[in-house]
Amino acid sequence: MFPVFAEVPAYPLVFVVFWGAAVFFGLVMARHLRVFAAAQASGPNPLADIPARTLGLIRYAFIQVKMFKDPRAGIMHFGIFWGFVLLTIGTADIVTGGIIQTILSLPFDGLIWAAISAMQNVVAVITLAFIVWAFERRLISKPARLTYNWDALTILLMIGGVVGTELLAQAFEFAAYGDKPGAFIAALLAIPLRNLDPGWLQAIFAILWWAHIAIVAAFLCFLPFSKHLHVATAFPNIYFRKLAPRGELPAMDLEAEDATFGVRTLADLGWKDMLDGFTCTECGRCQQACPAWNTGKPLNPKHFIMGIREMSVEAEHGLPLIPNSAIVRDTYGLDDTIKAATMAKPIVDDAIPFDAVWDCVTCGACVEACPVLIEHVDKIIGLRRNLVLEDSRFPAELNGAFRNMEGVGNPWGQPPASRLDWTKGLSFEVPIVADVAAAGKLGELDVLYWVGCAAAFDERNRKVARAFATCLDAAGLNFAVLGQEESCTGDPARRMGNDYVYQMLASANVDTLNRYRMGEKTIVTACPHCFNSIGNEYGQLGGNFRVIHHSAFLRELLADGRLRVIDDGAAPRKSVTLHDSCYMARYNNVVAEPRDVLGAVPGLDLVEMDKNGKNTFCCGAGGGRMWMEETRGTRINAARTDQALSTGASTVATECPFCMTMMKDGLEAAEGNAGGEVRAIDIAELLAESLAPKELAGRQLPVLQ
Numbered sequence: 141m142f143p144v145f146a147e148v149p150a151y152p153l154v155f156v157v158f159w160g161a162a163v164f165f166g167l168v169m170a171r172h173l174r175v176f177a178a179a180q181a182s183g184p185n186p187l188a189d190i191p192a193r194t195l196g197l198i199r200y201a202f203i204q205v206k207m208f209k210d211p212r213a214g215i216m217h218f219g220i221f222w223g224f225v226l227l228t229i230g231t232a233d234i235v236t237g238g239i240i241q242t243i244l245s246l247p248f249d250g251l252i253w254a255a256i257s258a259m260q261n262v263v264a265v266i267t268l269a270f271i272v273w274a275f276e277r278r279l280i281s282k283p284a285r286l287t288y289n290w291d292a293l294t295i296l297l298m299i300g301g302v303v304g305t306e307l308l309a310q311a312f313e314f315a316a317y318g319d320k321p322g323a324f325i326a327a328l329l330a331i332p333l334r335n336l337d338p339g340w341l342q343a344i345f346a347i348l349w350w351a352h353i354a355i356v357a358a359f360l361c362f363l364p365f366s367k368h369l370h371v372a373t374a375f376p377n378i379y380f381r382k383l384a385p386r387g388e389l390p391a392m393d394l395e396a397e398d399a400t401f402g403v404r405t406l407a408d409l410g411w412k413d414m415l416d417g418f419t420c421t422e423c424g425r426c427q428q429a430c431p432a433w434n435t436g437k438p439l440n441p442k443h444f445i446m447g448i449r450e451m452s453v454e455a456e457h458g459l460p461l462i463p464n465s466a467i468v469r470d471t472y473g474l475d476d477t478i479k480a481a482t483m484a485k486p487i488v489d490d491a492i493p494f495d496a497v498w499d500c501v502t503c504g505a506c507v508e509a510c511p512v513l514i515e516h517v518d519k520i521i522g523l524r525r526n527l528v529l530e531d532s533r534f535p536a537e538l539n540g541a542f543r544n545m546e547g548v549g550n551p552w553g554q555p556p557a558s559r560l561d562w563t564k565g566l567s568f569e570v571p572i573v574a575d576v577a578a579a580g581k582l583g584e585l586d587v588l589y590w591v592g593c594a595a596a597f598d599e600r601n602r603k604v605a606r607a608f609a610t611c612l613d614a615a616g617l618n619f620a621v622l623g624q625e626e627s628c629t630g631d632p633a634r635r636m637g638n639d640y641v642y643q644m645l646a647s648a649n650v651d652t653l654n655r656y657r658m659g660e661k662t663i664v665t666a667c668p669h670c671f672n673s674i675g676n677e678y679g680q681l682g683g684n685f686r687v688i689h690h691s692a693f694l695r696e697l698l699a700d701g702r703l704r705v706i707d708d709g710a711a712p713r714k715s716v717t718l719h720d721s722c723y724m725a726r727y728n729n730v731v732a733e734p735r736d737v738l739g740a741v742p743g744l745d746l747v748e749m750d751k752n753g754k755n756t757f758c759c760g761a762g763g764g765r766m767w768m769e770e771t772r773g774t775r776i777n778a779a780r781t782d783q784a785l786s787t788g789a790s791t792v793a794t795e796c797p798f799c800m801t802m803m804k805d806g807l808e809a810a811e812g813n814a815g816g817e818v819r820a821i822d823i824a825e826l827l828a829e830s831l832a833p834k835e836l837a838g839r840q841l842p843v844l845q
Contacts, residue, residue: 142237142238143238144233144237144238144241144242145234145237145238147313147316147317147342147345148346148349149346154234154235154353155235155237157353157354157357158234158235158353158356158357158360159235160357161356161357161358161360161361162360164360164361164461165360165361165363165364167461167462168364168365168461169364169372170461171456171459171461172364172418172452172456174456174459174463174478175406175414175452175455175456175478175483176411176414176415177411178406178407178455178478178483179406179407179408179409179410179411179413179414180400180407180408180409181400181403181408181409181410181413182410183380183410183411183412184380184382184383184412186380189383192383193379193380193381193383194379196378196379196381196513197375197378197379200378200381200511200512200513201374201375201378201379204217204218204221204511206509206510206511206513207511209425209509209755210425213277213283213423216270216273216274216277219266219267219269219270220267220270220271220274220299222263223263223264223266223267223270223303224267224299224302224303226259226260226263227260227263227264227267227302227303227306229256229260230260230306231302231306231352231356234352234353235353241253244256250321253321253322254321254322255322256322257320257321257322257323258322258323258324260323261307261310261322261323261324261325261326262325264303264304264306264307264325265307265325267299267303268300268303268304268307271296271299271300271303274296275293275296278292278293278296283424284424284428285423285424285425285427285428286422286423286424287367287422287424287442287446291366291367291368292367292368292422294362294366295359295362295366295368298355298358298359298362299359301351301352301355302352302355302356302359305348305349305351305352305355306352307325307326307329308329308348309345309348309349309351309352310323310326311326311327311329311330311333312330312333312341312344312345312348313326313345313349314326314327314329314330315330315333315334315336315341315345316338316341316342316345367420367421367422367446368421369418369419370418370419370420370421370512373415373418373419374419374421374512376415377412377415377416377419377512377513377514378512378513380412380415381513381515382513382515382518385675385676385727385728386504386507386726386727386728387672387676387677387723387727387728388676388677388679388680389518389521389634389677390518390522391680392525392639392643394639394640394643401525401526401529401530401639402521402522402523402524402525402526402527402528402529402530402637403487403519403522403523403525403526404486404487404488404523404526404530405483405484405485405486405487406448406451406452406455406482406483406484406485406487407483407484408522408526409448409519409522413448413515413519414448414449414452416445416448416514416515416519417445417446417448417449417452418449418452419512419514420442420445420446420449420512420514421511421512422442422446423511424442425509425510425511426441426442426445426505426506426507426509426510426514426516427440427441427442427443427506428509429505429506429508429509429755430505430506431501431503431505431757431758431760431776431779431780432496432499432500432501432773432776434779435773435774435775435776435778435779436772436773436774437495437496437499437772437773438493438495438496438499438772439492439495439496439497439499439500440496441506441516443492444491444492444496444516444519444520445514445516446491447487447490447491447492448487448491448519450491451482451485451487451490451491454482454485455478455479455482455483456478457482458476458479459476459478460476463476464476487523488523488527492520492523494527494533495772497520497523497524497527498524498534498535498768499772500517500520500763501722501758501760501761501762501763501765501776502517502520502521502635502722502762502763503722503726503758503762503763504517504722504726504727505722505726505755505756505757505758507726508726508754508755521634521635521637523637524635524636524637525637525638525639526637527637528636528637528638529637529638529639529640534636534637535768535769537767537768537769538636538764538767538768540553540767541632541633541636541764541767542633542636542638542641545628545630545632545633545641545645546641546644549627549628549645549648550593550596550597550627550628551593551628551632551766551767552593552597552598554596554597556624556627557624558596558597559591559596559597559623559624559626560572560596560621560623560624561596561602562591562595562596562602562605562606563606563609565606566606566609566610568613570609570619570620570621571618571619571620571621572620572621572622572623573585573588573620573621573622573623573625573656574622574623574625575620576620577656582656582657584618585618585619585620585661586617586618586619586661586662587612587617587618587619587661587662587663587664587693588619588620588621588622588653588656588658588661588662588663588664589608589609589612589619589620589621589664589665590621590622590626590663590664590665590667590670590674590687591605591621591622591626591665592629592665592666592667592669592670592797593628594667594797594798594800594801595666595667595797596626598797598801600800600801600804601797601800601801603825604666604797604800604822604824604825605666607822607824607825607827607828607829608666608690608694608822608824608828610828610831611694611697611703611824611827611828611831614703614828614831615697615702615703616702617702619664622652625652626649626652627645627648627649628645629645629646629649629669629670629673629674630642630643630644630645630646630649630673631669631670631672631673632669632764632766632767633645633764634673634677635762635763635764636763636764636767643681646673646677646678646681646683647681649674649678649683650678650681650682650683653683653685654682654683658685659683659684659685659686661686662686662687662688663685663686663687663688664687664688664689664690664693665687665689665690666689666690666795666796666797666822666824667796667797667798668689668721668722668723668724668727668728668795668796669723669762669796669798671687671688671689671723671724671728672723672727672728674687675687675728676727676728689724689728689730689733689795690795690823690824691724691730691733691734691737691795691823692730692733694737694823694824694827695733695736695737698736698737698740698827703827703831704831704832705740705741705742705827705830705831705832706742706830706831706832707742707830708742709742711742711743711830712743713743713744713745714743714744714745714790714791715744715745715746715747715787715788715789715790715791716738716744716745716746716747716789716790716791716792716793716826717746717747717748717749717784717787717789717791717792717793718734718735718738718746718748718749718752718792718793718794718795718823719749719756719759719780719784719792719793719794719795719799719803719820720734720752720753720754720756720795721756721759721794721795721796721798721799722756722758722759722762723762723796724795724796725753725754725756726754726756729754731753731754734793734795734823737823737826737827738793738823738826740827741826741827741829741830742830744826747787747788747789748787749783749784749786749787750783751783757779757780757783758776758780759776759777759780759796759798759799759802759803759806760775760776760777760780760802761777761798761799761801761802762798766798766801766802775806776802777802777803777805777806778806778809778810780802780803780806781803781806781807781809781810781813782810782812784803784807784818785807785810785812785813785818789818790817790818791818791819791820791821791826792807792818792819792820792821793820793821793822793823793826794820794821794822794823795822795823800820800822803820804819804820807819807820
């Protein structure tokens with residue numbers, strides 16, 4: 141009946157063993173989905189953005205580009221994954237009665253199937269080598285970021301067993317019954333085996349063949365309960381990844397009657413959030429990248445996602461694999477629905493400690509590192525929203541920042557009347573948009589300079605504002621500022637979980653910008669947090685603006701020849717290292733621009749830190765941490781300062797006012813910089829110092845006062 145497997149004793153039982161296991165796998169997965177369905181928050185639309193999602197699936201799931209950020213682990217995983225996939229052809233042929241082999245043997249006198257058999261033999265050997273490598277990593281090398289348990293070893297043993305038994309069964313089959321075309325490695329292995337008794341050969345072949353099927357079936361039954369379920373869930377998780385800008389947090393409708401303020405329980409999550417939990421590979425890349433974890437704080441993004449998975453599994457307890465029908469439930473009083481209490485269990489202090497929620501600097505290093513595109517930051521902000529807006533449970537020092545933003549429009553608590561104090565000492569006038577509008581000259585405006593609170597009120601960052609304004613003036617641009625009409629973008633409030641204050645501030649800013657028709661203009665800012673809020677989040681409130689970071693804008697001015705530097709070869713050479721802002725490099729893909737600006741400054745030699753670009757290490761000020769005390773572990777800015785000093789550079793260049801503050805403080809406190817020789821300087825300051833003098837009214841004016 142099945143000529144392809146005529147030598148296999150009791151072959152028809154394969155359908156019972158394999159397909160029974162497949163049905164069990166499907167039922168357990170369906171039980172997982174019942175918990176997903178209980179989630180109240182909406183998830184991504186499965187029918188939207190199909191081309192972009194498909195391309196991402198190819199890039200991240202099949203090519204696995206993120207895995208190769210760790211080349212050794214990437215090669216190993218790629219080899220095991222694709223080896224397992226390619227060898228599935230043989231298993232699929234077995235469990236379908238040999239139909240695949242029969243069909244592919246018809247054309248070209250069986251050449252196609254012979255080629256597939258040869259390929260599978262080669263792949264089997266390579267896969268076994270990679271599995272040995274994987275055991276070496278888990279039993280000998282033991283990278284610190286991995287989670288070590290029997291689950292991973294069991295899965296590796298199963299994969300090795302599936303591959304090994306298939307290859308050896310084929311070798312004993314050839315020794316007992318003769319070679320088959322293509323499988324040349326099995327044929328070579330069969331040569332010394334032919335000296336054995338034929339009865340033994342047939343018996344060992346049967347044992348190995350059925351062992352292969354038994355391990356495949358066991359793998360299917362074990363997988364839904366294993367962290368290696370990502371073998372199945374990684375594909376939908378990557379497909380349904382977040383396509384909105386990474387810096388755009390989910391919108392909140394504070395006026396909706398059924399509004400849920402943030403995330404408290406499993407039920408408040410979306411199904412994609414739960415899918416994230418079941419997709420976590422426990423590889424620890426997020427943990428390894430997290431600045432909070434690396435400086436001794438309780439936040440561990442890996443444990444957080446694993447905690448969500450554990451809570452989801454706990455919610456399944458007591459659910460039958462096959463749910464009862466409504467008639468059965470009503471007739472016999474059987475309640476096999478999800479218990480409300482399990483879905484209502486708070487996530488904080490279960491999946492994640494309370495302190496860890498507030499240790500997050502929202503730098504996005506965890507998201508950037510994750511090979512299966514899990515979103516950690518949005519979930520943590522969701523927890524903060526609930527703690528702030530419903531429980532009023534947050535670090536006490538945030539009260540001042542919230543009160544200042546709500547009362548005077550900035551977290552520093554400074555009066556709006558002092559927003560233009562930074563302009564004092566400049567040799568030119570900085571126009572105010574209201575005056576430009578009153579004069580009927582808005583149409584002549586080239587750019588709006590969004591100063592930001594730090595540059596307006598912090599004395600060190602005021603120097604950056606003066607330097608950047610000097611560059612704008614030197615380029616001959618018609619620019620203006622909002623002055624007292626500018627207020628905090630609301631970024632700190634939103635990242636600290638207070639969406640009420642954020643929406644109050646952001647809505648007012650949107651109204652102001654729209655009133656002056658700034659949607660038709662370019663907005664430039666030196667603050668990555670302002671840049672991200674205006675460019676990525678104000679659209680939720682009706683504000684659609686073209687905003688550009690000062691690093692990119694300065695690069696444009698240099699490229700267009702509107703800014704000229706003095707390069708007479710006399711400038712002494714000095715080394716500089718660039719601290720990349722998380723909200724520019726990771727959130728908004730601005731990496732080359734600040735380096736191009738530094739490259740235009742004569743005498744500068746750029747020395748990169750090990751953690752640079754999208755792999756940058758946070759300064760410690762993001763996520764509202766600028767206004768929180770750092771009492772756990774070592775200071776994040778101290779760790780980043782040590783990384784900067786290790787380069788031997790004489791200057792640390794920054795591109796963010798928060799980073800400027802943290803790096804300045806870190807350098808002043810660092811033992812390795814006792815003389816204060818290494819300083820933090822913004823890229824605009826470095827450029828302004830090297831600009832050619834500007835001709836004005838027949839006299840030379842210095843560029844920077």
